Amino acid sequence: MEGDAGRDLGCQKTMDGKVNEDSTQADIPPCCLKAGAFAPDPELEANCHATVVSGWFSEQRSSDDVAKQMYFNNPMWPGEVHSLAVEKILFKEKSDYQEVLVFEVLVVGGGDGGVLREISRHNSVELIDICEIDKMVIDVSRKFFPELAVGFEDSRVHLHVGDAVEFIRNIPEGKYDAIIVDSSDPVAGPAQELVERPFFEMLARALRPGGVLCNMAESMWLHTHLIQDMISVCQKIFKGSVHYAWTSVPTYPSGVIGYILCSTEGPPVDFRNPINPIEKLEGALDHHRELKFYNSQMHRAAFALPPFVRKEVKCLM
């Protein structure tokens, strides 16, 4: 479901309203484009590092005078910057939770509707709840990225604008078959709460026996200690199975993103071999949109782990 992220690099949009021309000239305060379906504590949002300096969008500040300081200070990617050229800023506004920007070159996360769009391939799905704290992310996606936001048009989708932790707390036990968490990065950032035991306990409680969780889980190249922490917590809570998988995302630091896949105690789930191979989904024919990145081959390959990951993430089988 992450597959379109990189391909959208070539996305060309026309300039449209609400443009802050000055923003190409100077530092813009910290922001986070990867606003997830489960969005963050606004007080911590200031720790999220993304900047536009003279036409380049970076996951860290890249202006010369802060480079040295950054090397020591940035908790997520010390010593590394990934920059994308930005020709025009199409949208820039401060929501209650974060600064939202739209570029002609952009990476977008769960709140944009892309995950919903992919779920809608599955005819077997009857209801899709999405909880997004920041309505501006949805509005911006609808305006600038209709190809992603089309996910919201599915009649099975029910949008809940609010805090995901609160939302999950109030869900009846065993309500869901599957939960997908697309949160931001946890180190000293807004999503810290979302990688701790109480949140995973709430997720497990909201799942039926044999229900599954897919949780974004960092880069194996950069953060095996965080992966270890998350898997260790999940293994205590999810008594069905816990797996780690990863895939290539060219616009993320180190070029990969990982996932933790868990199932609750109950009917066993074979994550490596889906019952319905993605190429044979009955809903896909009506979807009028070919898959660009994901197929059965790529699904299986996602579970291949280098020896160093198994060594550093000791709790992995």
Place this chain on the structure above:
Amino acid sequence: MEGDAGRDLGCQKTMDGKVNEDSTQADIPPCCLKAGAFAPDPELEANCHATVVSGWFSEQRSSDDVAKQMYFNNPMWPGEVHSLAVEKILFKEKSDYQEVLVFEVLVVGGGDGGVLREISRHNSVELIDICEIDKMVIDVSRKFFPELAVGFEDSRVHLHVGDAVEFIRNIPEGKYDAIIVDSSDPVAGPAQELVERPFFEMLARALRPGGVLCNMAESMWLHTHLIQDMISVCQKIFKGSVHYAWTSVPTYPSGVIGYILCSTEGPPVDFRNPINPIEKLEGALDHHRELKFYNSQMHRAAFALPPFVRKEVKCLM
């Protein structure tokens, strides 16, 4: 064999001789750290883009004043910069072919001995020729990266310093069982000759029937047109089989590198299922060095291709 590239990011070396202190303060002329076993035409080297600006090493110029120009001008990665923090420059000198730099944070390619080191796991290998045009790459690797350069110490290794095209031209027909080409990027760059038909014809001629070629072949995210060109040429020349595979390399643009794997007409080669799984190599026990990235799982996963690659690289099976 690429697996250590990213892991070497953390490599710490002490400062040592031949240091140009000024080089952290200003633009350094174009250089290329990925000097391969088959090295480039020096006249074209100026097109290779790598810069240090105020403590950051980038695959493209990232100083503000050239950002806009770069977006349009750089042929390999328009609109993208990947930067690594550089604390000290340990070595900087101009060889006959390129500017060679050693940082505390570094990516190194084939000329450093790393590929040799990995080949030496195979007891079945009797002779390893390496052709490197630029002796400075080897000297620098020996001095600063002894863990990679140890590959040169194997008594089966024969080093040839010279032009790979000339070297291959003079090789007796059918001499080699396998050839590994780790060249630089071809677009308007020094390695253009190495992606064209005459070079592949010479490589095929130097291989025995059923011999194999492994050739570095770009990123599937960025350059499917180049991959298409190379595979199309190879399919005309290599009548055994032609495959495309890829793997994650966090320090390369877009986070991946691809390979073309070809075999000449003769005994069939099953690239996906090696006769000797890497975990069972008899030479590995004597190697005193665990594999960090490569294993049988990762080998198989390398052949999984997203639908967009099969669509854009039309000649792929």
